[in-house]
Amino acid sequence: MECLGVSSGQSLQALSALLSTQQEEDEDESTNVTLAGMGPGHIGPPPKKDKEVSTAYVKKNSKDIWSEEEVAEGSQYDDLADPRPQPEYEIILKQSVGTEDLFLGLNGKDPSSMCCEAMLVKIKLPDTKATDVTLDVKEKFLDLRTPKYKLGLHLPHPVHSAEGKAQFFSEREELEVTLLIKRLMDFINMP
Known part of the structure; x- marks a missing residue:
């Protein structure tokens, strides 16, 4: 055989x-x-000769390397030649918890980041005055500049950039930026 x-x-x-x-x-x-x-x-049928070209990948200008959608938000702030150091920072996720959540568990919230409503960014800025700080917050990017420090921070969650607030504490030399997280409405994040 x-x-x-x-x-x-x-x-x-x-x-x-x-x-x-x-x-x-x-x-x-x-x-x-x-x-x-x-x-x-x-093996199998030969490939079709009349392939349809997807319009999503067609370049608008022959000299463009990528489209604007492919560029990460905040990349225009990246300056590798800038010698200013990045300050120390900490990101803390916050959620509103009431007695019905803590004792009865009625809203179905848990300690995960999916149930958080706000993000607190603490930035240590030694030898800096509040008037020296320039802060720009986008949906997914936080840009902070001072004469001594530079921070370009890609945020872990999209935020409502117009609804945030910032507070500078001179005694601690620290800036606290509170940002509301954009969440899809689902069974956990109900209004």
């Missing part, structure tokens, strides 16, 4: 004939391929 290996040319042609749904005219063209040049790409 003869054992047919997967790599033998006859078995590849037989398998190609089984998987192919093209007309006999197309089969004549595929049999002209030499057995030595056959590979996994020759």
